[in-house]
Amino acid sequence: MEGDNYTYQQLIEECQSLRQEIELCRNSSSTIEESTSSLNALINNQEASIWSIDSQYNYVIFNNHFKDAYLQAFGLKIKKGLNSLDVLDHELKEFWKEKYDQALNGQQIDFEFTNKADNKDFIFNVSLNPVISNGIVIGVAALSVDVTQQKCAANILAEKNANMLSIMDNTLESIWAINTSYEILFTNSVFKNEFYHSFGVMLEKGVNLLESLPDALRPIWKKRYDRALSNERFSFVDAIDVGDKIFYVEVSMNPMLHDEKVIGASFFANDITERKAAEDALIENEHRLKELNSTKDKFFSIIAHDLKSPFNSIVGLSDLLVVEAEKGNDISEIARIVQKSSHQAMDLISNLLEWSRTQSGKIDFNPEYFEVCHLLNQEIKAHNTYARQKNININNLIANHTLAHADKYMISCVFRNLLSNAIKFSHQGGEVNISSSKNDKYISFSIIDNGIGIDDDDINKLFVIDQNHSTPGTKNEQGTGLGLILCKEFIEMHKGRIWVNTKNKKGSEFCFSLPIISL
Structure with missing residues (x-):
């Protein structure tokens, strides 16, 4: 029990x-x-296709997204146990069997798969992972994401980038970009070639641009790069001296930002040498235009006043001369005044004609060797009558056989004007001394008088036409100042220099120099 x-x-x-x-x-x-x-x-709420197969390629799990895609692709409703390879054509079957076998052998693989539907290509990123139980692969889990739109967007972006890079590479500007460590992010061909020709360094992405520069330029460009990398946008013009020519380059420096943080800087350099030359020419033309306007005003001033005045005197005195002669009176004094006025008018006309020729560029420049002493004696002889009227001694202290290489006619004009001025501003019984000196490069001449001198404030006005500076002589001789301007232009045509040393009330020394040309 x-x-x-x-x-x-x-x-x-x-x-x-x-x-x-x-x-x-x-x-x-x-x-x-x-x-x-x-x-x-979880898997049915995904926008991706998710499925798994067993070791015999039969479907085990699949989500709704894959079910719909399968129906659209093959016109079949998928169900568990359906063999994944049976519905595929030979080419696709071989493709997917190879991929599945790799995963069934324990590999994790990712690949891109293109499927055509409705005459459109759809691109998928596929990931296959082995399903392991107790150390044995029992199947494959799969994930497929439609990346068609992303691929199209990426292709469009790549095409735009390629077009942009092509534009930047084919532009005439130098373009480059660096990160915050001065390492190159991008260079176009123009900048790369210019940098190589200038410094012998071939730039590549990742190269430290600052360290690639010569030591002398490094601190200069570091300051510039640091300004751009500190979020400052600016531009400047650089003058590059290559020995026989100066190039002007305008550089724009721009910080590159991401999430309001500076991640680098981009740079654009444009050769503006021709533009700079045009700007300089425009400034020069503007200055020249002002000079021409001043020249025109001076010209009309001379015509309207200075030239008219001596001729009025000549006409009036000649009429008086006729009347006095008819009366039988002594006319010698009137004749001397007429002579003086005639010479004054002739000197003015000569200077005016010569000056107008220099302004129009029609005057010839014919340098030759000649004896200065002989040329000067001819001018002294021409001024003897004027000098005797004021009892002025003219001393030619230039040694015989002193040679100069210059335009004989122009230098004669220079001596004539300077000698006339020296007599004009000398006192009665004065003295004018003319001498020369030379060094290795220049021969210089000086015309010294002991007359009234020139105020310091007036010296800078002597050789400028728009200053309209003229001082009466010691016997109230009138002038226009045009003679000194003509002297300056003639001497500068010879690459020489003209200047004045003076003490007010104690006389003046006018000097000019001419380059020495070796025989």
Whole structure:
């Protein structure tokens, strides 16, 4: 009976144990169902296609997105146990079998797959991962994402970048960019070639641009780069001296920002040598135009006043001369005045004609060797009458056989004007000394008088036409100042220089120099 009771007790215990196992299985099934429901909800909410196959290529799991794509591609409703390779044509079957086999051999693979639908190409990024249980690969899990739009956008962006790079590479400007460590991010061909020709360094991406510069230029460009890298946008013009020519380059420096943070700087350099030359020419033309306007005003001033005045005197005195002669009166004094006025008018006309020729560019420049002393004696002889009227001695202190290489006619004009001025501003009984000196490069001449001198404030006005500066002589001789201007232009045509040393009330020394040309 005890044996029967024991057997019965065991039966009860077995039943209780079985009931517990059944309850545990129920709980496990519920947990599995909940997990499966959660998994299905998770994969069905994805915009990507998700599926898995077993080792025989049969579908095990798939989400709604894959189910819809499968129906659209093959016209079939997918179901568990369906062989994934059976519906494919031979080429696709070989392709997918190779990929699945790689995953079934334990490899994780990613690849791009293109599928045509409705005459359009759709591009997918596919990832295959082996499913492993107890160390054994039992299947493959797959994820496929449609990247067609991203690919199109990337292709468009790449095309735009290629076009932009092509434009920057084919422009005449130098273009380059650096990061915050001065390393090159981009250079176009123009900048790369110019840099190589200037410094012998071939630039590549990642090269430190600052260290590629010569030592002398490094601190200069570091300051510029640092300004751009500190978020300052600016431009400047650089003058590059290559020995036989100066090039002007305008450089624009621009910081590059990302999320309001400077990540580098870009630079554009444009050769503006021709533009600079045009601007300089424009400024020069403007200055020349002002000079021409001043010249015109001076010309009309001379015509209207200075030239008219001596001729009025000549006409009036000649009329008086006729009247006095008819009366039988002494006319010598009137004749001397007429002579003086005539010479004054003739000197003015000569200077005016010569000056107008220099302004129009019609005067010839014919340098030759000649003896200065002989030329000067001719001018002194021509001024003797004027000098005797004021009892002025003219001393030619230039040595015989002193040679100069110059335009003989122009230098004669210079001596004539300077000698006339020296007599004009000398006192009665004065003296004019003319001498020369030379060094290795120049021969210089000086005309010294002991007359009234020139105020310091007036010296700078002597050789400028628009100053309209003229001072009466010691006998109230009138002039226009045109003679000194003509002297300056003639001497500068010889690459020489003209200047004046003077002390007010104590006389003046006018000097000019001519380059020495070796025989």
